Structures are given as C-alpha cells and as structure tokens.
Amino acid sequence: MYDVVVIGSGAAGLTAALEAKEQGFSVLVISKNYPTFSQSCQAQGGINAILDESNDSIDDFVSDTFIASRKISNKKRIRKFCELSKDSILWLNKLGVPFTRDENNNIAQRRFGGTSKKRTCYSSDYTGLKIINTLYDTCVKNDIEFLHEEFLLDIAVENGVANAVITLNINKMKVSKYPTSNIILATGGYSNIFSLNTTNSYLTTADGLAIAYKNKAKLSNLEFVQFHPTVLKETNILISESARGEGGYLLDKNSNRFIDELKTRDEVAREVYKRVVKGEEVFLDLRHLGEEKIDELLPQERTIALNFANTDILNEPLSIGVAAHYTMGGILVDENMQTTIKNLYAIGECAQASIHGANRLGGNSLLEVIGLSREVVKSFNKDKIVCNIDIKKYQKEIDELMHKEIKVDFYKVKEQLSQILFEKASIIKSNSSLNEVLEFINEQKNNLKYMGIEDKSTYYNRNLVDFYEFKNLLLISELYIKSAISRNESRGSHYKLDYEYEDESFEKETIIENQDNDAFIYFEEIK
Amino acid sequence: MKIKIKRFNKQKSQDFYIEEFDILNTNTLKALLEVKQNYDKSFSFRYGCKSAVCGSCAIRVNGVEKLACKVKLKENDLIEPLNNFEVIKDLVVNLDKNEHFIKKSNAFLEEFSSNVVTKNDGKLIDLQSNCISCQSCFSSCPVSSINSDFIGPTSLTKVFRYIEDKKESLSKNKLDLIQKNGIWDCTLCGNCTMVCPQGIDSRSDILKLRMKSLQNGYTDPTIQTSFNMEFNPNGF
Ligand SMILES: Cc1cc2nc3c(=O)[nH]c(=O)nc-3n(C[C@H](O)[C@H](O)[C@H](O)COP(=O)(O)OP(=O)(O)OC[C@H]3O[C@@H](n4cnc5c(N)ncnc54)[C@H](O)[C@@H]3O)c2cc1C
Ligand code: SF4
Ligand code: SF4
Ligand code: FES
Numbered sequence: 001m002y003d004v005v006v007i008g009s010g011a012a013g014l015t016a017a018l019e020a021k022e023q024g025f026s027v028l029v030i031s032k033n034y035p036t037f038s039q040s041c042q043a044q045g046g047i048n049a050i051l052d053e054s055n056d057s058i059d060d061f062v063s064d065t066f067i068a069s070r071k072i073s074n075k076k077r078i079r080k081f082c083e084l085s086k087d088s089i090l091w092l093n094k095l096g097v098p099f100t101r102d103e104n105n106n107i108a109q110r111r112f113g114g115t116s117k118k119r120t121c122y123s124s125d126y127t128g129l130k131i132i133n134t135l136y137d138t139c140v141k142n143d144i145e146f147l148h149e150e151f152l153l154d155i156a157v158e159n160g161v162a163n164a165v166i167t168l169n170i171n172k173m174k175v176s177k178y179p180t181s182n183i184i185l186a187t188g189g190y191s192n193i194f195s196l197n198t199t200n201s202y203l204t205t206a207d208g209l210a211i212a213y214k215n216k217a218k219l220s221n222l223e224f225v226q227f228h229p230t231v232l233k234e235t236n237i238l239i240s241e242s243a244r245g246e247g248g249y250l251l252d253k254n255s256n257r258f259i260d261e262l263k264t265r266d267e268v269a270r271e272v273y274k275r276v277v278k279g280e281e282v283f284l285d286l287r288h289l290g291e292e293k294i295d296e297l298l299p300q301e302r303t304i305a306l307n308f309a310n311t312d313i314l315n316e317p318l319s320i321g322v323a324a325h326y327t328m329g330g331i332l333v334d335e336n337m338q339t340t341i342k343n344l345y346a347i348g349e350c351a352q353a354s355i356h357g358a359n360r361l362g363g364n365s366l367l368e369v370i371g372l373s374r375e376v377v378k379s380f381n382k383d384k385i386v387c388n389i390d391i392k393k394y395q396k397e398i399d400e401l402m403h404k405e406i407k408v409d410f411y412k413v414k415e416q417l418s419q420i421l422f423e424k425a426s427i428i429k430s431n432s433s434l435n436e437v438l439e440f441i442n443e444q445k446n447n448l449k450y451m452g453i454e455d456k457s458t459y460y461n462r463n464l465v466d467f468y469e470f471k472n473l474l475l476i477s478e479l480y481i482k483s484a485i486s487r488n489e490s491r492g493s494h495y496k497l498d499y500e501y502e503d504e505s506f507e508k509e510t511i512i513e514n515q516d517n518d519a520f521i522y523f524e525e526i527k
Numbered sequence: 528m529k530i531k532i533k534r535f536n537k538q539k540s541q542d543f544y545i546e547e548f549d550i551l552n553t554n555t556l557k558a559l560l561e562v563k564q565n566y567d568k569s570f571s572f573r574y575g576c577k578s579a580v581c582g583s584c585a586i587r588v589n590g591v592e593k594l595a596c597k598v599k600l601k602e603n604d605l606i607e608p609l610n611n612f613e614v615i616k617d618l619v620v621n622l623d624k625n626e627h628f629i630k631k632s633n634a635f636l637e638e639f640s641s642n643v644v645t646k647n648d649g650k651l652i653d654l655q656s657n658c659i660s661c662q663s664c665f666s667s668c669p670v671s672s673i674n675s676d677f678i679g680p681t682s683l684t685k686v687f688r689y690i691e692d693k694k695e696s697l698s699k700n701k702l703d704l705i706q707k708n709g710i711w712d713c714t715l716c717g718n719c720t721m722v723c724p725q726g727i728d729s730r731s732d733i734l735k736l737r738m739k740s741l742q743n744g745y746t747d748p749t750i751q752t753s754f755n756m757e758f759n760p761n762g763f
Contacts, residue, residue, distance in 0.1 A: 034622060036660040037575050037583035096636035096694060098656050101646040123656070129580060130656050137635035137685070140626055148623075171615060201575040237578040304578060307597055411564045455569035457538050460616040463568045 002028040002145075004380065005165055005178050007152045007208065008186030009035035011043075011128065011366065012348025014135040015373035016184050017144050023377050027144060028178060030167055032151045032203065032465070035136045039188055039201035040369070043128025044240035044300055046120035047092075047370065048363035049085035051107060056117040058082050064115045065364060068264050069357025070492040071507050072221070074526055077335055077354050084371035089121055092370065097134045099123055110297075111245050112362035114264035120363040125240050125300040128366065151465050152207060155183060155344065156389035157215045162344040164387040166394055171460050175394045179387035181343055182380045185212060186373070189327035189349035191225065193477045194426065196418040198324040199231055199238040208350040210472035212331045213479070217339040219512040220352040221329035222476070223483035223494045226360055227427050228325035229269040230284050235308045236323040239301050241265075241362040243286060246297055251283040251317060265325075266359045266493045273322045273427040283317035322427065326365060328356040328493065329483070332511065336379040337372055343381055347373045354509065354526070358492020401464065407450035410470045417444065417477060425481060430497040434485050441478045448474075479519055483510050486521045530558060530600055533607040535614050536569065543614075545605070555595040555606070556584055559618075572618035579724060582661030585609055586618050592663035592722040609666035622662065628678050632704045634685035640696035648693045655688035655732065657725045664719035664729050676708040680719035680729035683709060687732040690739065702740050710736045711748050 004020045006013045009031035020027045031038070050056050061082040066075055089107065093099060099121055102108040109118040123130040139146075149170040156164040156177065164179040187208030191200040198204075213219050229250070230239040244250070244261040250268070252258050252275060259271045275282050286294060286301075291314055294302055298313075305311045311318050331339050331346040333353050339346050348369045355368060420440050424433035448471070455463035487510060489503035490496050508523035528550055535543050548566055552558040556574055563570040575581040577596045584595040587607045612620035629635065664680040665671055671679050678686075686705055690698045710733050719729040741747065 033573075033575065033583065034625075034660075037573070037581045039576065039581070041581050041659070042576050042578065093694070094636075094639045096639075096689065096692060098649050098652055098692070101644060101649050103646065105643055105645045124653065126580075126657055129659065133656070133658065133660065134636075137629060137689075140629045141633075141635040141637070146626075201581060202577065203575050235577070300580070307579060409564075453568065457536060457569055457616075459538065460571055460619060461569075462571050 001384065002026045002178065002180050003382070004028070004182040004184065005030060005180040006184045006186055007031070007165060008038070008188060008348070009033070009146065010038035010186060010188055010348060010369070011040035011132055011135060012369040012373045013184070013186035014132070014139055015370050016186060016347055016376055018135065018138060018142060019374045019377045020380070021142050021144055025377070025380065028147065029139075029144060030147045030150045030152065030165065030178070032149060032170070034148050035139070035146070036133055038132060039204050041129045041132045042199070042201065042238070043131070043366055044125040044238065045112065045242040045245070046110060046122030046127045046363050047089065047366035048112070048119050048361070049089045049121050049367065050082065050119065051086055051089065051109065051121070056119055060116060061085070061119065065355065065361055068114045068359045068361045069355070070359060070502065071357070072491065072509055072526060073357035074354035080335070081355055081368065081371055084375070085367055088367060088370040088374070091374070092131060092134070095134050095138045097123065097131055110242060111262070112241055113244065113262045113268065114361050120245070122242065124296070125242055125298050131366070151468065152187070152211060153394055153468070155211055155215050156387055157341055158388065161342045162215070163385045164389055166389070166391055168394075168398070168465070170462065170465055173398070173458050173461055175391050175398070177387065177389060177391050179385060181383055181385040183344050184376060185331065185344070185346040185350055186348045187350045189330070190473070190476045190480070191324040191327055193473050193480060194324035194418050194421055195414055195473070197236060197422045197426070199228055199236055200324070205469040205473055206476040207469060207472045208346065209331055210475045212339060212341070212344070212346065213475070213512070213514050215341060216514050217341045217344060218332040219330065219479060220332040221357070221483070221510050222480045222512060223487050223510060224328035224358050224492060225324055225480070226265055226326040226328060226493050227269040227273070227322045229265060229272045229322055230320045231323040232304065232309050233319050233321045237304055237308050238325070239284060239304065239318065239320065240298070243284060243298060243301055246293065247289055249285040251285050253280045264359055265362070266495070269322050270427055270495060272320070276321050281319055282321070284320050285317040286313045287315065287317065324426070326360055328352070328358065328360055337376040338379060343385070345376050347376055358494060398464065401452055401467070402456055402458075404452040406452045406454060408447050410451040410467055413444055413447070413451070414470050414473065417441070417474065421477060425484065428495050428497060429484060431485055431488075434481050438478070438481050438485070441474065441481065444474060445478070479512055482519050482521055483512060486510065528553070528600070528602050531603065531605045532562065532617070533605065534617050536616055553599045555586070555588065555593070555598050555600050558600055559595055559606075571616045580659055582659035585661040585663045585666070587666065592666050594661060594724050597724065609662055611666050611668065611671040612662070625660065625662065625681065628682040629685065632678050632682050632686050632709065633701050634682045634689060636689055636692065636695050637697040637700060639694055642693045644693045652688045652691045654725075654727055655684050658684060658727055659725060661724060663722045663724060667718040667722045669716060669718065670712050670714060674708065674712060677712050678705060678709045680733070683713070683736065684727055684729040684732045687736055690736070699743060702736070702743055702745065705736065706740065706745055710740065
C-alpha cells in the first residue's frame with residue numbers, strides 16, 4: 001500500500017509526488033498518458049513570482065490577482081499563494097529549470113496582461129515544456145514509481161472517507177484498486193467541453209471533476225471558463241500572451257488597434273470575439289518587434305505561425321481567433337487543498353482553490369500548480385487505511401460495454417456538443433441560449449443508452465477510454481451550463497447579455513452539490 | 528486522397544499488415560482521427576497537444592520520423608509506428624525505454640551548485656532543453672536497432688544539456704556513465720539530427736561529449752577496436 005497516490009502527471013502531479021517523496025512518503029503516480037506528454041508542457045509564457053521586493057511587492061501581486069478575480073476569491077489564500085512564489089521559482093531553478101536570465105544574470109521577468117509590473121519568469125516561450133521535462137527527470141532520479149497509461153475510473157469512498165482509487169490499465173485492460181489514505185487528483189481542467197474550440201490537449205477531459213462530483217465532492221465556480229484572445233484561426237493553437245506582453249498589437253480588419261492589449265483576458269477576448277462572430281478578421285501584429293527580439297523571446301510563436309498558419313510573423317500580421325483556454329472552476333478545496341471528502345485532495349487546474357475567481361491572470365496557473373502542489377503534502381494523513389470496495393462491478397460494466405449494440409456515435413455527439421457550446425454558451429451568452437444548450441445535453445443524456453464502443457479488442461482499447469472521457473465531458477458540460485444559468489450577472493469571464501453588469505449580491509462563490517444525482521447549486525460568501 | 532497505414536493488432540493477427548484509407552484531411556493527425564472515427568474505431572495512436580510540443584504523436588511517414596500534428600500528407604504516403612520500440616497496437620509503441628536510459632545515464636541534475644548562471648550560459652543549453660521527448664531521434668538511430676543497450680540520442684542529448692548546465696556540480700559523473708553503450712557506439716550518421724522536429728543536433732552533442740570525455744582523461748575505445756580489426760577481422 002502506498003502512503004500517497006497521485007492521479008495525473010502534469011506539472012501539478014509531478015510536483016506533489018516529488019515533495020511527498022522528499023518528505024518520506026511512499027508515492028505512486030498514475031496517469032492516462034506519459035508525464036512528458038501532459039498538457040502542462042504547452043504552457044509557453046511563464047510563471048509569476050515576486051523575486052525582488054525592491055521592484056515589486058507581495059501587496060501589489062495580491063491586489064492584481066484579487067482585482068482580476070473580480071472579488072470572488074479569498075485574499076488570505078491569494079496572499080499565501082503570492083508568498084510562495086519566490087520559493088517556487090528557486091525550487092524549480094534548483095531542479096534545473098533553465099530560466100531565461102537578464103543582463104545582470106538574474107532570472108528575467110516579463111510583463112503579462114492585468115499586472116502593473118514585470119512579474120512573469122520564463123524560459124523563452126517554452127516555460128511549461130522545460131518545467132515538465134525537468135520535473136520528470138527529477139522524478140526518475142528520485143525513483144518515483146509511475147503507472148503510465150492507466151486511466152482513473154473511480155474513487156472508493158466509504159463513510160465519507162476516500163480510501164482507494166480504481167483504475168483501468170489501458171494496455172492490459174485490467175481493472176485494479178490502489179488503497180491509500182491520501183489521494184491527490186491532479187487531472188487538469190475541463191476546457192475540452194469546447195473540444196473543437198480549445199487550446200488544450202485532447203487529454204484534458206474533466207475526468208477528475210466528474211469522478212469527484214459523482215462521489216459527492218463539491219465543485220465550484222464552473223461557469224468561469226477563460227477564453228484566450230489570441231489563437232491561430234482554425235487550429236486553435238495558442239499564441240502566447242507573451243506576444244502581447246512583449247508589445248504585439250491587435251488590429252481589426254482596417255488595421256486599427258481596438259483595445260489596450262494588456263488588459264485582462266476576459267476583456268480582450270470579448271472584443272476579439274465580437275469581431276470574429278461578425279465574420280471579420282482580427283490580426284496580431286508583431287512585425288515592429290523585429291527579428292532579434294522575436295527570435296530570442298518568441299521563438300515558439302514564430303515556429304507555430306510558420307508551421308500551422310503559413311505566416312512569417314516577421315513580415316505579416318497573423319490572423320487570430322478565440323478559444324477556451326483555462327478553467328477557473330473545479331473541485332472545491334480548502335486552504336490545505338483538501339476537497340469536501342476526507343483523504344481526497346485536488347491540485348492544479350482541476351481544483352478551485354479560491355485564487356483565480358472570475359478571471360485568471362496569465363502566469364498564475366503555473367504558480368498555483370507548483371506552489372500549492374508542494375504545500376498539499378503538509379496535511380497528509382499518516383494512518384493506514386482499510387478498503388473494502390469490490391471492483392468486480394467495474395469489470396462487469398466494461399464487459400457489458402463490449403457486447404452492447406450501438407446506434408449513436410458518441411464522437412459525433414462530442415463534436416456537436418462542442419459546437420453548440422461555442423455558439424450559445426461561450427464568451428457571450430444569455431439564459432435563453434444557455435437553456436437551448438441544456439436541452440441538447442438532456443437529449444444526449446437520454447441517448448447515452450444508444451452509445452458505446454465499437455472496438456471489441458480486449459487490449460489497448462482507446463475507444464473505451466474515449467467513451468468514458470466523453471461521458472465525463474457531458475456531465476461537466478451540464479454542470480457548466482447550470483452554473484452559468486444560476487449566476488444572473490456578468491463578472492470576469494462570465495458575460496450574460498441579459499445581465500450585463502456586476503451584481504453585488506453575487507459577490508460569492510458558486511457551489512455545486514450532487515444530491516441524488518441532481519445538481520444543487522447555491523452561492524456562498526467568500527470567507 | 529489515399530494513404531496507407533501499417534496496422535498491428537495482436538488479437539487479430541501476429542503479423543503487421545498494410546491497409547489503405549480514403550481520407551479528406553491532409554494534416555496527418557486529423558487524417559488519423561478521420562480514419563479512427565469513420566472507418567475503424569479500433570485504430571490506435573497517441574496524440575495530445577496538436578501543436579507540436581507534447582511529442583506524443585511521433586510516427587513515421589514514408590520511413591521518416593514526423594510529428595503527425597505538424598506534417599501534411601500526400602497521395603499514397605505510408606504511415607508507420609516508430610522504429611526501435613516494441614509495437615503494442617497500430618501506431619502505439621512501448622516507450623518505457625526512455626525512463627530506463629535517463630536513469631542509466633543520470634540524465635538529470637545530480638547535485639545543485641550555486642554557480643552564477645549568466646544569460647549566455649543559459650543559451651548554451653537552450654536548444655537541448657527544448658527537447659519534447661518525442662523519441663523521433665531514437666527511432667531513426669541505426670545503432671539502437673542493433674544494440675538494445677545503446678543509450679541513444681534522446682538521453683545523450685539530455686546528458687549534454689545537464690553537463691553543460693552551470694548549475695550541475697557533478698558533471699563528470701555523467702561522463703562515466705556514457706562511455707559504454709553510449710557516445711563511442713554512435714556512428715555519427717546524423718539521422719537523429721535530420722529528424723528532430725525541434726532542430727536539436729544530437730549528433731553534434733555526442734561529438735562534444737566525446738571531446739569532453741577525452742579532455743577528462745577517457746580514451747577513445749574505437750581506436751582500439753579498429754587497430755584490432757586490422758589484425759583479426761573476426762576478433763569482436
Ligand atoms: C497552450 C497553453 C498555454 C498555457 N500557458 C500558460 C502560461 O504561460 N502560464 C501559466 O501559468 N499557465 C499557462 N497555461 C495553463 C497551465 O499550463 C495549466 O493550467 C497547467 O499546466 C495545468 O497543470 P495540471 O498539472 O493541473 O494539469 P495537466 O498538465 O493538464 O495534467 C493533467 C494530468 O492528469 C492526467 N489525467 C487526466 N485524467 C486522467 C484520468 N482519468 N486517469 C489518469 N490520468 C488522468 C493527464 O494524463 C495528465 O497527466 C497554459 C495552458 C495551455 C493549454
Ligand atoms: S548520429 Fe549516432 S545517435 Fe544519431 S542516429 Fe546516428 S548513430 Fe544514432
Ligand atoms: S532530441 Fe529531438 S527528436 Fe529527439 S526526442 Fe528530443 S525533440 Fe524528439
Ligand atoms: S499532438 Fe503533441 S506533438 Fe503532436
């Protein structure tokens with residue numbers, strides 16, 4: 001039996017695993033892919049920190065983060081998060097992350113939107129990639145045990161206490177249980193409800209949220225989905241905020257700038273989206289930065305534009321659009337990253353830790369992922385645990401799926417879901433458009449009995465995993481819509497045409513509770 | 528457009544077979560998804576970021592390693608799994624070797640030194656640390672095909688990256704670990720360099736590691752071998 005089982009090998013999972021091992025716990029990391037393939041490698045722009053208090057201050061960092069959150073975050077927790085920032089960077093530096101340095105050989109910092117200072121540390125524009133590979137190398141060094149391509153099916157909860165994870169080995173198709181007294185979910189966000197319009201990895205499918213919710217952990221703030229204002233049209237590949245941070249312009253169809261590029265993402269995305277839905281082109285213009293600056297600071301952006309849009313940003317403005325990028329909502333956790341189920345923790349993008357509120361600042365997610373994932377270890381339970389869960393029912397369910405006749409193709413439904421969500425429930429929505437989506441979702445919930453898997457092979461059956469992921473996405477889409485319907489105001493990334501103003505009475509966090517498989521949604525004061 | 532895909536499913540047959548598909552998408556990853564969704568849901572391959580940075584979608588097109596999400600297809604192209612790895616199903620290969628070789632060559636920071644790292648020092652390892660672990664180089668390597676103990680270009684480049692890192696105080700340790708089944712076994716054919724989607728030049732990193740080894744008192748065992756060969760061609 002392991003003291004700690006971590007689900008997910010993105011930056012959050014690897015960090016927690018390293019820290020737990022360092023503190024003397026035995027650790028197992030389970031993940032549906034290989035660590036270096038996790039979405040965290042996609043983070044380009046950087047990670048925020050106060051390195052030198054004579055240039056910048058914790059107070060300013062707290063205030064910028066709180067203002068961006070539109071008052072629905074917890075100032076005390078933000079402060080702790082900001083205070084952890086320097087140590088997080090120094091820790092990464094010590095493991096070998098090659099941060100870009102400035103003229104004085106200090107770790108360089110750039111400016112991101114919504115902040116008053118240059119606060120974002122980076123490794124050119126491959127920050128996430130270098131972090132994840134360094135973390136992984138260190139895990140190998142420290143003999144961390146991994147199970148790769150092992151899919152989380154469920155969590156065992158008895159008498160309100162989580163005591164095991166139940167997984168499916170994708171290759172062997174074997175169901176197993178791993179009893180432990182500390183389960184950490186580090187499974188990433190839910191942007192793939194917008195699967196055709198997201199910058200995220202195909203693997204970011206809300207599994208952790210769905211499984212936590214089904215086991216009656218509370219979720220929170222699901223209506224807050226951040227759209228990124230600069231992605232390549234059609235492919236939805238991100239052009240990092242560092243492009244605007246380094247001085248890039250946004251231009252409309254007449255080549256005029258239409259917004260201060262360094263405003264927060266919600267505002268910039270809305271302005272871009274308004275033009276995109278009218279069928280107008282919007283451009284990101286980087287030409288004036290010059291070749292030297294672009295090649296030193298934005299090499300990945302140049303390559304992406306060349307490879308995926310056939311545009312050389314040195315000579316041409318880049319045609320862009322908007323896409324779902326980061327999900328502020330997630331599994332509700334307290335200051336120790338503990339969920340509302342005992343022994344179950346959530347870290348990284350799958351958690352709602354009351355920091356980002358209605359709008360996350362660029363660079364704050366990686367800081368959450370590193371800083372808070374190291375902290376979680378402090379409250380671990382040291383007792384051994386007994387688990388009586390019988391896992392036969394999971395194998396039986398899979399066997400039944402193998403024999404089920406199929407009338408509806410869930411891959412098609414997944415695309416339809418994404419389309420209708422983007423049209424009616426993305427950057428700008430209203431209660432009537434949200435209700436249309438809810439109707440579609442209810443219809444598909446009904447249709448689930450006609451959906452299933454066509455691949456009948458009993459090894460490496462990715463079709464089966466895709467189906468489980470789809471069901472998780474469908475559930476979280478429903479909760480996203482219901483949360484959005486409940487919040488009758490506009491705040492941060494959540495913008496409703498029928499309530500185009502911030503309403504003080506909604507200065508609260510949304511809480512979603514699973515009551516007899518029905519979502520009960522209410523609002524709680526920020527403590 | 529027609530493309531060919533090398534398939535393998537041990538529950539259907541012990542042999543590989545080539546299957547042809549009619550596809551609309553020219554982007555390889557999209558084409559693979561099209562095949563899976565429209566023709567055969569058992570068709571298996573890996574993918575993630577769709578933006579050429581997670582490294583999970585590496586395959587071979589007409590014998591050359593490519594990232595599926597980045598490369599465009601032409602009529603009659605043949606898609607195959609990576610070489611030098613055990614094929615699990617279709618384009619999915621067993622990648623556990625990567626961890627093994629990182630471990631074997633200490634391709635990580637062993638002991639932190641608080642040396643000052645300058646802006647320029649950082650640039651020395653910038654390219655190598657852009658590695659996306661796609662294993663294209665490993666797949667292209669002829670030595671890996673015949674010697675399963677050969678550490679291979681992915682980890683050797685990583686060793687170079689950590690040896691050159693001013694933050695590492697145990698650089699020499701790593702040199703020790705790559706003398707056998709490492710830098711001297713490489714034929715310097717340059718395949719790895721040719722296929723790297725990140726423009727990393729593993730061949731030249733290996734050459735630099737040889738230089739460093741010589742400077743640190745190691746000897747070049749290949750000189751010994753060719754000397755023996757002149758007198759005893761069967762003497763391996
Ligand atoms: C293109 C892009 C650029 C970004 N740039 C920045 C930036 O510059 N700065 C910043 O701060 N943030 C950035 N972000 C956001 C940031 O990268 C993410 O929020 C962060 O990396 C999330 O890390 P994570 O460890 O929580 O999740 P992930 O990295 O998504 O990892 C999730 C892990 O869980 C595993 N998993 C999921 N479900 C299951 C299951 N059912 N069973 C087993 N395993 C499972 C996955 O395989 C994966 O290993 C960016 C995001 C994107 C998409
Ligand atoms: S140069 Fe060396 S490592 Fe690279 S492919 Fe050739 S033999 Fe392999
Ligand atoms: S060196 Fe290049 S080819 Fe080899 S794994 Fe890294 S990115 Fe891929
Ligand atoms: S899908 Fe990530 S590199 Fe191709």
